[in-house]
Amino acid sequence: MRLSLSVRCWLLLLLLPASALAALQIGVVELPLWSLLSGQPTDALPGQVFWQLRLPRVLLAGLAGASLALCGALLQLLSRNELADPYLFGVVSGAALGATISSLVLPGLALALPVAAFAGALLAVLTVLLLAQRSNAHGMHSVSTLLLTGLAVSFCASAIASLLLYQADSFAANRIIFWLMGSLSRADWPAVSILAVSLLLTLTLCSLGRRQLAALAWSDDMAQSLGVAVKRWRLLLLLLCALLTAVVVAYCGGIGFVGLMIPHLVRLLFGTQILLLLFGSAVGGAVFLIWVDTAARTVLAPQELPLGILTALCGSLFFLLLLNRRRSPYES
Amino acid sequence: MTDSVELLQCQQVRLQLPGGFTLGPLSFRLCAGKIYGLLGANGAGKSTLLQLAGALKTPQAGQVLLKQQPLQQLEPRARARQLAYLSQQQPPSDMTVQQLLQLGLLPHKALWQGDNAADKAAIDAALMQVGLSSKATARLTQLSGGEQQRAHLARVLVQQAELLLLDEPVNHLDIHYQHQLLATLRRSGLTVLASFHDINLAAAYCDELLVLQQGQLQAVGTPEQVLTPALLQQVFGRPCLVDRSPFDGRCRVTFAPEAQ
8 A cells, every 4th residue: 555645744744743752751761741841840850851851862863863864865966876975975084083183182171072073074074075176177077076085085084083093092992982883962952953053054945946956956967057056056055964964973973874764765755856855854864863862772771872873773774675675766 | 031130159169178079169140030950970069069059068269149148157047048958868867747847947936936827837838839748747767768858848948948959859759749849949939059860850940050070160051052962971971862852842861871
């Protein structure tokens, strides 16, 4: 049985608040959710757990999942490559390098790590864009250049980070390795608001530029002949993707596979209409990461599982299952 | 007939491609309301010339003027409202025919504008012109090669530009649609520059022909002026016979087959 498109859209949309509510309820500390949300007086502890820990964490999970999946969908559209992923553009390795350096230089400062990771991520992406721009000037094909440059910069940053860690003490190395596995335990309100604003900005731009995106997804020639300022749009969207991913990586570490997998799932379930694909990816990514994070903090409670391990594990298994059952719409 | 308004003008344009091929320097002009056919052997530079005229490539020397204004200085969207381009090959896409045609309206839309009833009417009219009204919601991947080509031509028509640059527009089309489509373009009153491999089809529907050989314009003029056995032998390397079609009296070229 196949549900109609609009029914599927509504189901996905309803799944988001339902998942968020469920995730708020599930946890080590039992929370009187209704009294908290309706503002009735409760004990101090549940209130604190709810407002300072659980709510920002669930929100950050949703926002990070939405951002990663949206970036994945956007990059796949822009590069016209189904294997494009926010991690391909050097963001994570750049962030890891930044985090490594800050861990070694300023081990005591808690705020240094996200800031350094963000700076590293942004620096890596800018390097990729700049290098790709230069090779394009020499007549190389833009999309493949971008992906290849991203890969090269990734490897370079990873190598330097590994070298530094190899030389460093084991405490710093542990810190970085765990950070790279991904976690939302750092969730707080500043993180939530920064990510919410960046995500909203990107979604707004995507809605306004839906026609430009559709033309860019088709081919550069098509976009240019339709009067789209190809270079300007591509640069703007790439920078927004880099910014979003850098914020996510800085706060949450490495959360792999969401950006690659969710857009694929959405394409299989909802087709390739641009807005449906982008918004579907955002909502799907949010739902996915909310549940994965809920699992991460409850399965082995009170111990917490690294998020990146879970996303990669359940993501890849689910993905293999789906690929087996359905054919990609790009295959004839 | 008096000479009509000049729409596009190429002045001594020259472009060298990374592979070493050089187009031009060449000059020509297109007048409003006429159909121009671009002929030439494979690799003669037909597609490159169309891309130059469509501002997809920038000449290294000389300039292209659209209504007396340098093409590269026009705001891209304003340019796209006057000039539509159809490339020879299209990537496979899962889009529906309707979504493809909506792309054609892009130059007419501000970022915040939605789709309205007039857009729908324009899309329906274009689909009617290419005989695809019944396939509006079909995915491009489900269409035959000829139907896909017609969908792309409809996209170009929806763009409502005065000047159409078409790279082998009748590619993949059956005989019926080859003629129907070119007749539709003639009736539309639009200015068209299109590349052809079928010389007789070009002779039947074009007001003027431009013949390219190795990046140089060999001849420009009416089919009667241009299509001479000597020129065709020079450009295509085959002896041929040029006579008149019994239907409309226009030029008809028959190439001599290879001796067996």
